[in-house]
Amino acid sequence: MDTLDSIRINFNPEQLGFLNLCLAFLMFGVALDLKVSHFKALLEQPKATLVGLGSQLILLPLMTLGLIFIFNPPVSMALGMALIASCPGGNVSNYAVHLANANTALSITLTSISTLSAVLITPLYFWLLSQYIPGASSLSGSLQLQPTDMLWTLLQLIVTPLIIGMTLAHKWPNFTFRIQKPVKWISMTIFLGFVVVATYSNWSNIVSYLHLVFLIVLVHNTIAILTGYNFAKLNKLSEVDARTVAIETGIQNSGLGLILIFNFFDGLGGMAMIAAWWGIWHLISAFSMAMWWSRKPSTFLEKAG
Numbered sequence: 001m002d003t004l005d006s007i008r009i010n011f012n013p014e015q016l017g018f019l020n021l022c023l024a025f026l027m028f029g030v031a032l033d034l035k036v037s038h039f040k041a042l043l044e045q046p047k048a049t050l051v052g053l054g055s056q057l058i059l060l061p062l063m064t065l066g067l068i069f070i071f072n073p074p075v076s077m078a079l080g081m082a083l084i085a086s087c088p089g090g091n092v093s094n095y096a097v098h099l100a101n102a103n104t105a106l107s108i109t110l111t112s113i114s115t116l117s118a119v120l121i122t123p124l125y126f127w128l129l130s131q132y133i134p135g136a137s138s139l140s141g142s143l144q145l146q147p148t149d150m151l152w153t154l155l156q157l158i159v160t161p162l163i164i165g166m167t168l169a170h171k172w173p174n175f176t177f178r179i180q181k182p183v184k185w186i187s188m189t190i191f192l193g194f195v196v197v198a199t200y201s202n203w204s205n206i207v208s209y210l211h212l213v214f215l216i217v218l219v220h221n222t223i224a225i226l227t228g229y230n231f232a233k234l235n236k237l238s239e240v241d242a243r244t245v246a247i248e249t250g251i252q253n254s255g256l257g258l259i260l261i262f263n264f265f266d267g268l269g270g271m272a273m274i275a276a277w278w279g280i281w282h283l284i285s286a287f288s289m290a291m292w293w294s295r296k297p298s299t300f301l302e303k304a305g
Contacts, residue, residue: 022190024161026095029183031165032176039105048103048232048241052110055228055249057117061085061125063227065132067220075135076270077213081220082133083257083271084278086125088114091157092283093251099290102243110248112158116151118256213273217281225250225285243293251286254279 064085068078089111097107114121130136169176228249232242257275265271 020156022193023091023157025186026092026190027158028161028165029095029098029180029186031162032169032180032183035169036166039109047235048106048237048245049109049113051232051235051237051241052106052228052245052248053113055231055245056089056110056114057121059227059231060224060249061129063223064220065129067216067223068133071216071219073216074270075133076268077216077274078133079130079136079265079268080257080261080271080274081216082129083126083260084220084252084254084275086122086129087253087257088118088122089248090251090253090255090282093247093286094158096247096251096286096290097244099287100243100247100293101296102240102247102293104244106241106244107248108158108162110244115158115253118253122256122260210277213277217274217277221250221278221282221285224252225289243289247286247289250289251282252278254282 061082064081068081073081091111094104094107094111098104225246229242229246232245237245254275258272258279261268261271261275
């Protein structure tokens with residue numbers, strides 16, 4: 001345990017500007033296929049949004065707490081799991097949902113709501129979950145998120161590229177049609193690049209310590225995805241909405257989690273390894289699920305359009 005908590009993850013917050021630019025490009029590519037009618041459909045039938053929020057904001061934290069009791073991991077790793085469950089949805093989820101032929105408008109809505117609410121939800125949920133982790137009081141800190149930071153994240157990564165992409169598709173459809181294929185391939189390259197870069201930069205830590213966190217993250221992420229999918233089906237949502245809720249529940253903003261760990265927990269190894277490997281693994285799992293689902297046709301866009 002002491003050895004695990006002494007490691008340092010290769011994560012440079014100063015590189016977030018470039019990372020955010022890449023994420024914004026992914027969102028731009030997604031927006032080229034969206035129409036205003038997709039969002040109007042959500043307003044007219046908000047059930048899918050409520051189910052998605054329930055899966056991510058209620059079931060995921062409860063499921064995480066249950067896994068902590070079952071696995072009984074070291075305190076720092078348990079805190080890492082709690083923090084991941086308290087973070088908002090990851091922005092890459094929008095692109096993964098798009099790949100899966102699912103409900104991209106629902107994905108964007110869920111990501112936006114969870115990101116804005118993270119100012120209150122993330123510190124509150126982490127505090128609540130840490131109360132049930134034995135020994136956490138000696139390690140847990142006081143998280144503080146700035147509303148302006150979360151709003152800027154929302155505008156930078158979602159709203160601005162969404163408006164640009166949808167406006168371009170509406171006013172210049174012929175030009176949009178010509179660039180859609182290259183944008184798709186560039187987006188795919190960026191998506192896979194996230195996995196490669198994250199793995200390469202932490203390769204020595206992965207080789208040395210992966211066996212300590214691999215199973216926990218695998219089970220945690222898999223159950224998160226299954227929880228989202230089955231909860232959506234239980235509430236009689238469509239297949240495309242169930243895919244969306246599954247991916248949104250399984251992809252959390254582990255980048256934000258790492259920033260919080262470095263700012264408030266001095267990069268505590270157990271927490272950092274959970275967040276770092278989750279950040280790698282949820283890309284792999286989401287991409288795999290998206291490619292599997294992409295082979296099955298979706299009628300959502302046809303109906304909404």
